Amino acid sequence: MPPISLTGIKPTGNPHIGNYFGMYKPAIALTQKYLGLYFVADLHALTTTPERKELQGLIYEVAASWLALGLDPEKSVFFRQSDIHEIPECTWILSCVTPKGLLNRAHAYKAAVDKNVETGRDPDFDVNAGLFYYPVLMAADILLYNSDVVPVGLDQKQHIEITRDIAENFNRTYGKTMKVPDGVISEDVQSIPGIDGRKMSKSYGNTIPIFAPEKELRKQIMRIVTDSRTPEEPKDPDTCNLYQIYRHFAAPERLAEVHQQYLDGGLAYGALKQELAETILAYFAEARRKYGEMINDHAYLDDLLGQGAEKAREIARPVLARIRKAVGLTR
Ligand code: TRP
Secondary structure (H helix, E strand, O other): OOOEEEEEEOOOOOOEHHHHHHHHHHHHHHOOOOEEEEEEOHHHHHHHOOOHHHHHHHHHHHHHHHHHOOOOOOOOEEEEHHHOOHHHHHHHHHHOOOOHHHHHOOHHHHHHHHHHHHOOOOOOOOOOHHHHHHHHHHHHHHHOOOOOEEEEEHHHHHHHHHHHHHHHHHHHHHOOOOOOOEEEEEOHHHHOEOOOOOEOOHHHOOOOEOOOOHHHHHHHHHOOOOOOOOOOOOOOHHHOHHHHHHOOOOOHHHHHHHHHHHHHOOOOHHHHHHHHHHHHHHHOHHHHHHHHHHOOOHHHHHHHHHHHHHHHHHHHHHHHHHHHHHHOOOO
């Protein structure tokens, strides 16, 4: 069996170019050397109790995004987390070697508590136990397949560390059973600013979505914030938001020209935004076409995800059997 690269992505809606460079692209590249186990993290999505219909739509969106952006379901194992019934069992067993204090320190939980304390509320106000358990569920996702590498964005770094801690605790308690995985953290995502210069994030509303209708995509690109320098004035590409986005898409020769124009003067932001819109549309033309074909074909997506789940469970079953044996759950 080839080494395994595994990652999950929460169904939170239309992926943006930051997600693409930070997550989809490096994860898909890894499938050249690794068996990719990539899944829609729909169980994790429940921690925010989304509305039922909305969640279902979002699951198809992420699934279609993975496929449109180039994941080959024949060569990889592509599935829905919730189809793997071994996951909740593994989560429970792992929770019993997880110090509660480790979870107290997890960023998402801690941020919720800190906010409550600041506003004079009970520390656990409005925090469900699912949110608290989130890192253990994620450790189960990773450890259940003996994953070798886990490509994730920088925001998931702590979750990988927690997973490694849990695996090591398990091995210390029950003998070497778990493979301790390595995170593959893409720094790249940090270097793509949002249209307002902050980190590109759905919660800031500053993203450039990949699969939005063309008109909306263009509008968002034209809203990229720049300074008020006139075309004639020299400009600094390193601190310019527009350039920092543009550089990911432009052909190298064209990028060098634009870079020079920044330094010399003679570059109009408006014109470069237009060019960026064309470049992004061309860059994702094939992906956008595929996405359009798939997004409403739920039967196709369901079928594919179902087949992926079968394959994933075949990998998971013997690992879970070993885990059960290690803790004494088999006769
Ligand atoms: N927590 C990850 C995110 O928010 C999603 C995720 C769930 C995941 N399980 C995983 C990522 C296992 C890597 C490995 O993006």
